[in-house]
């Protein structure tokens with residue numbers, strides 16, 4: 649029998665991954681925080697709030713009891729928002745068995761400390777195989793069975809291969825690698841940059857502006873990533889460029905939709921409420937800017953997204969300030 653997997657977090661992404669695993673014949677249990685949501689999912693055999701279109705296979709277990717779920721697992725896959733990651737990890741740490749692999753599909757940093765999620769995992773569960781599962785993957789498209797490619801980057805190549813094998817399906821390709829930091833950085837930064845392209849599109853600034861922002865955004869990912877030790881190939885791969893393109897151009901993206909709403913003049917609070925799901929850029933932007941300041945890297949687009957999200961700069965002022973920056977070489981010689 650295949651390794652049992654506990655998927656923690658029953659939002660749209662945790663649900664999609666759990667269903668994918670269960671359809672592949674992997675014994676999978678999906679844990680949700682809300683008792684009512686757990687009852688509803690068990691009754692409807694679907695996550696009617698977050699991903700109604702994806703019916704649960706009979707074999708998928710649903711639970712509200714996190715301790716048993718984690719104790720019974722050979723792999724724990726965390727899919728809660730980044731703001732909930734540290735507390736969840738602290739909760740489950742005593743129940744994780746020896747050698748159990750820890751994976752996460754969360755995109756972002758530990759808010760407040762700005763630490764990478766893999767640092768939290770390695771600190772609490774030293775010696776365990778650890779992996780980030782990331783890449784261009786809208787839950788709704790996975791639910792619809794549309795072709796998707798993502799990457800599993802791990803400190804343990806055997807664990808990466810195993811997890812990728814469990815996820816791999818006829819319309820779901822899972823690649824592997826060893827650059828956790830690069831993959832995490834790409835997945836976090838693309839959310840911030842998607843707000844910028846969303847703002848430009850909301851202001852109807854045209855396709856040239858969108859392409860310019862995506863490309864200069866990629867430059868920001870590359871500069872910060874390589875300064876922190878990420879591999880350029882990871883940043884130019886599924887976890888970086890791939891997810892940047894998806895999130896900056898795909899209207900299913902909540903981060904892009906936030907930008908579009910702001911660009912159209914919708915107030916921040918109203919835009920967040922209308923989206924009604926996690927919008928990671930709101931917390932991630934502060935950590936990205938802080939991280940860049942720590943290593944002395946300027947990130948004009950990310951910094952202006954921060955001004956617009958948190959410092960009362962209007963989208964118009966943000967874009968005008970970006971355009972008014974001094975002329976410079978496209979990249980250092």
Ligand SMILES: NC(=O)C1=CN([C@@H]2O[C@H](COP(=O)(O)OP(=O)(O)OC[C@H]3O[C@@H](n4cnc5c(N)ncnc54)[C@H](O)[C@@H]3O)[C@@H](O)[C@H]2O)C=CC1
Pocket residue numbers: 657658659660661662681682698727728729730731732736753754755756785786787788924925926928
């Ligand atoms: N939806 C997508 O297409 C993708 C999402 N992701 C990432 O997955 C993570 C989760 O996002 P989604 O599932 O999309 O969010 P969502 O907005 O669809 O659902 C959030 C879920 O997290 C749960 N939650 C919130 N606080 C919690 C806590 N303290 N403890 C436990 N559960 C808690 C909520 O009850 C809800 O079930 C994010 O980091 C996101 O960037 C990554 C790839 C694709």
Ligand SMILES: O=C(CO)COP(=O)(O)O
Pocket residue numbers: 755783784785786787839842891894895900901902903904926927928
């Ligand atoms: O990470 C995602 C796709 O890869 C989902 O993006 P949003 O969180 O912007 O919806």
